[in-house]
Amino acid sequence: MAHARGSGILFVLSGPSGAGKGTVCKALMETLPDMRLSVSVTTRPPRPGERHGVNYFFHTKAEFEAMIENGELLEWARVFDNYYGTPRAYVEENLAAGHDVLLEIDIQGAMQVKRAYPQGVFIFLIPPSATELEARILGRGTETEDSFRQRFGAARHELQMMKEYNYVVVNDVVEAACERIRAIMTAEHCSVSRNLHLMSEW
């Protein structure tokens, strides 16, 4: 994939709960050797097998709160007793060096990133249908009737956030969704607004 001169592109993969963001992100990364995956920072303890700098950057609450204070996070959220966030430096340094960066994140996080970095490309991943989403949530087998209704209702509500994004990709088959996302990446590198430097090169 040709890179825009000077600067890479930030691609934000987001979408409602149950869309399959994690699976698609992992499959994408396997086919994009030059893409840099943004690693989140968290205050929750590592689970067995998780490595600092690979799955997450693990920090204490005091360290995390200092990062917030110093504007070191592109976005962050507190979930129950733990913080999660996206380190700004990793993203900005890679973009400046001409590398594309992929960030997989929930909708609230994506909206924070959009405010901080509107020139990013925001991709909304959705399940193929309400029926399929229902099946996916139930398939986890961990839901009570109440929690199912809550998750399903939230996902329908979240679908309305689509209009805040640049692209919507239906995750019917993982490989097909990846193919569409790779096409979006190629197309964005061809957008005129990212290639105006070509006009002065002749």
Place this chain on the structure above:
Amino acid sequence: MAHARGSGILFVLSGPSGAGKGTVCKALMETLPDMRLSVSVTTRPPRPGERHGVNYFFHTKAEFEAMIENGELLEWARVFDNYYGTPRAYVEENLAAGHDVLLEIDIQGAMQVKRAYPQGVFIFLIPPSATELEARILGRGTETEDSFRQRFGAARHELQMMKEYNYVVVNDVVEAACERIRAIMTAEHCSVSRNLHLMSEW
């Protein structure tokens, strides 16, 4: 390629003289069986082997002028003694039936189409460099020194029209250029503005 519900997309392939629009358009069509290629109408006589409705629609000047009068052309131009134009009906009928339409056209024509149909996707094809353009023009072997300077100067001037387009594709290798254009087509079908109907389907 998934089609946006209800309506196809008009893709306009254009660019400066010497960019290789015709070659790329032909190669694209060979790999896109569902794409409809817009056929131009002209008043010049058919050359040997050219067929009505395939290479051009051949019409008399009186017929062409009636088409102008009746608003039947998306764009048209007079080149020396002959008219050339794009029939509106073929484009609009195919788009309404959900088919994508590809239109290969010079920059002046593309700008007319943009005024008539701004929701089209305008792709600017350019040679990889000024040096390469020079070689391509000279390679035709039909240029005098004067006509070369004129063509080359025009192409440099035309390059500034890039900013009126949505995408710019460098035609370094034909198959690579086609791959980028197919990616643009896929991406445009994923654009949120063409898929807002998904929000009301759940």
